[in-house]
Amino acid sequence: MNAVRRARALLREALVSALAQPVGSVLGFVMVAGMCAAVLLTSGRTVAAEQQVVASIDSAGTRAIVVRAEPDAGLDVSVLDRLAHIDGIEWAGAFGLSEDARNTAFPDGAPVALRRAWSDDWAGLGLPAQPGVALGEAAYASDAALAQLGMAEAAGGIAVRGGTAYAIAGRIGTPEHLAFLEPLVIAPQSGAERAAPVGALVVIATRPELVAPVTDTVRTLLDVTDPDTVEIRSSEALATLRGLVGGQLGAHGRALTLGILGGSALLVAVLLFGMVTLRRKDFGRRRALGASQRLIVALVTTQTAITATAGAAVGSAVAAAVLWLSGDPVPEFAYLIGVDVLGVLVATLAALLPALSAARREPIAELRVP
Known part of the structure; x- marks a missing residue:
């Protein structure tokens, strides 16, 4: 029960922190939404087309x-x-x-x-x-x-x-x-x-x-x-063609997805480093009041995960709507969920370094900064 209460308190505090920093939260939201939308509108479209081609070959x-x-x-x-x-x-x-x-x-x-x-x-x-x-x-x-x-x-x-x-x-x-x-x-x-x-x-x-x-x-x-x-x-010729189609389209989609996720992770990390620097007094006060380094890391990553989850959901929904309205193939629901989960994980992992940087700051040194 204590663990559940602590988790609820951490989640509530992370949500309050996200709302208290509208600019940073909106930027993080937009980045993750754009990341998921970009993946779906590029490699997602390729995957959906591959699924259609392979399905016809697999008949x-x-x-x-x-x-x-x-x-x-x-x-x-x-x-x-x-x-x-x-x-x-x-x-x-x-x-x-x-x-x-x-x-x-x-x-x-x-x-x-x-x-x-x-x-x-x-x-x-x-x-x-x-x-x-x-x-x-x-x-x-x-x-x-x-x-x-x-x-x-x-x-x-x-x-x-x-x-x-x-x-x-x-x-x-x-x-x-x-x-x-x-x-x-x-x-x-x-x-x-x-x-x-x-x-x-x-x-x-x-x-x-x-x-x-x-x-x-x-x-x-x-x-x-x-x-x-x-x-x-x-x-047999069609079976060989299926392997070539699946392999070539799959390799192209994976390379494109990795590039988008890598670039987005870098942008999220840079943004969070800036936000951590702006909040150095806040983290210093928390440390002075007894907050552990682990709590600071958990607070920053949880706040990022909340923002990323909202951004991933909205970005994927918008991208799927654009594909559907334009008449392009829409990836399967499992693929959409996979992109959302991957987007949240990438953003949360990108927040680890800024979170560790915030947790290792000395409380006294930070509180002396004007």
Whole structure:
């Protein structure tokens, strides 16, 4: 309890001292606000742009590894079992050989390629995690497929050559990594048919930098009769581009941030040295009345921290508003908070030397100064 009371008394005294010196407090406020605003308007804008670019590169479509197999390749659904426990794979799905499907209401209508699909996670196909219809009896179609089938709504039936019929259970928004299958009609299947032939295999790596090693792993686990009958495509080039973009923008932003923080810290230190000199009689009286050197250091740094906190909050808010109004990307909230915390820490650390200088002054010598 004594420690809490002392902390409250120190905070109250620091706040009173800050209000009693409006000129110094306003200057410190403006410096820290300008520091945080400068960081956000320069490196912050760069970081936000980097986040947008990297987010687009990190999308599932750019982490996709697509295997196209000919009918006689020997690739079957059992490949999913071999991929199930491989690290670095976020999702995998297998698609059967395409079959011409027609709207049962228009037997002579335009056919659309239907593919049976197998996966342990239907969400990767844009479907509910647990489809509400029996697997193997229903199909889902994209907008392009429904238009080609002559269906205004995702309702009705389709049939493939041989008589197998499927009910259209819903509309599917084609994921980016399945765009190559458009117009898309898929019929989810149960996992029992592990020997069913596969015409396309799609694997999503967890991170862009894992695309290359995952591609090599997938190639070794295909277990096909003739490697020339399969084609593997991946976005390894985009993964490399992601690393270059992130590295170059990140290095530029860090250098710029360090320069701004270093210059601002120097200005804050110079300002506080001047304020300490003007208050030398005040510190001398405090020391003569029994204040310890530690108390003087704590008082100066706490006063600086209070002013810096207010300045950082206002500076970041103004900078974020300017970026938003100008249409520029705004950094994430965590980055804004990080800049504020860093700004307060830099200002407080810059106050240490002036605080130590004030604490080491001799009370008698200071009280004799006219």
